Amino acid sequence: MQGYFFNPNIHPYREFAHRLETLQEYVKSIDFPLEVDRRYLLEDFLLEALQKDRSRCESCYEIRFRQAARVAMVKNFDSFTTTLLVSPHQKHKLIIEVAKRIAREEGIEFFYMDFRPYWQTGVSISRERLMYRQPYCGCIFSEKERYCKEN
Numbered sequence: 001m002q003g004y005f006f007n008p009n010i011h012p013y014r015e016f017a018h019r020l021e022t023l024q025e026y027v028k029s030i031d032f033p034l035e036v037d038r039r040y041l042l043e044d045f046l047l048e049a050l051q052k053d054r055s056r057c058e059s060c061y062e063i064r065f066r067q068a069a070r071v072a073m074v075k076n077f078d079s080f081t082t083t084l085l086v087s088p089h090q091k092h093k094l095i096i097e098v099a100k101r102i103a104r105e106e107g108i109e110f111f112y113m114d115f116r117p118y119w120q121t122g123v124s125i126s127r128e129r130l131m132y133r134q135p136y137c138g139c140i141f142s143e144k145e146r147y148c149k150e151n
Ligand code: SF4
Pocket: 009, 010, 049, 056, 057, 058, 060, 061, 137, 138, 139, 140, 141, 142
């Protein structure tokens, strides 16, 4: 088992760097292997997220799952999954739908488990450890939804 960080959806760059640094400190403290893709593909992400024929979250899931699936294939893993399955704020059904499609297209299994019952445990651990906690989902659009109440 191995963790994989690939998040071109996190904006702006300082938020991206802060979340990555938090994760790296955490995995080091629990001795968990993590591969990091540091590419900050802001422009590529925005082009995909602004496609008219699907929601930005669908594009976002697709970009990240496809990359994770491909890395898992290269490394001979049986399956890939996503930490998004723990969040009650994510579109759980859409995650499953997109991940299953990517799994079919890339030829690798998607490991599904509903991790949402463990959400509160994760929150408690992060608070005990005084870890940085993300104030919005990730993309610049979600940052706007969180803070801009003017339109
Ligand atoms: S709201 Fe979250 S899941 Fe949706 S596009 Fe933005 S970062 Fe991705």
